[in-house]
Amino acid sequence: MTDTSAHPYEEISIDxxxxxRTAATRLAEEFAGVYAAETIERFLHSSYDQFATASTIPHYLPLLAERFARQRLQALARVEGHHRDGRPVVLxxxxxxxxxxxxALGFFTYLAGDRAVAWSGGSEPGITLIPAAIAAMAERGIDISEEFPKPWTDEVVRAADVVVTMGCGDACPVFPGTRYENWDLDDPAGLDTAAVRPIRDEVERRVRRLLDDLHVHATR
Structure with missing residues (x-):
């Protein structure tokens, strides 16, 4: 994790x-009694830096940073034993x-509801989601348009009970004691919606099988 404890606010626009600062206040309220303000600020700023160099929509950077920092703090809380609810976590x-x-994240969340937790990440995160993937999922009634490409971090990987890899090869992180699965799936990049549909359907089939393995009943 990048140390950005000295991240200068003055290098960022006033807005x-x-x-x-508003995001930091919200996160501090959510994680009150678990993490100090300094930890939350560090995670928020390092999350901001993850997107600042690549994002083409600067206006949304604080929102992306807040969402990513929240996920990372939730993961760290699980790793450090501050939060145990018995739900399986899949990355x-x-x-x-x-x-x-x-x-995969869309199907898992849609089918598992609140009985399991799922996150996603990339070894070389893009800037936006593939439009044909969004369209193909919308055909199944699942909206992934509000998701965003993001990297993985150590705490997120360590918090997962199962890590599912899809084409990231040697770049995928490996931690002892974690269950790994590799799904050999075609890359939808550059394909139209019709060509993405078979990939989408195979993803759904594998997600349903994974839920069965985890003894999580699919809601649909």
Whole structure:
């Protein structure tokens, strides 16, 4: 994790400074009694830095940073034993976190409801999701348009009970004691919606099988 404890607010626009401070306040309230303000600020700023160099939509950077920091803090809380609810955690990883892993996350969340937790990440995160993947999932009544490509971090991988890899090869992280599965799926990048549908359907089949393995009853 990048150490950004000295992250200078003055290098960010006034609007983004305000948005980040508001995000820090929200996160501090959510994690009150678990993590100190300094830890939350560090995670928020390092999450901001993850997107600042690649994002083409600066206005949304504080929101992306807040969402990613929240996920990382939730993961760290699980790793450190601050939060145990018995729900299995699955992490879906691919190269750009723009197609396969996002479709898997969409199906898993849709089918598992609140009985399991799922996250996703990429070894070389893209900027936006693949439009054909969004369209193909919408045909199944699942909206993934609000998701965003993001990297994985150590705490997120360590918090997972199962890590599903899809094409990230040697770049995928390996931690002892974690269950790994590799799903050999075509990359939807550059394909139209019709060509993505078979990939989408195979992703759904594998997600349903994974839920069965985890003894999580699919809601649909």
């Amino acid at each position: 983004q400074q305000l948005a980040l 879906f990883l691919c190269t750009h976190n723009a197609g396969r892993s996002q479709m």
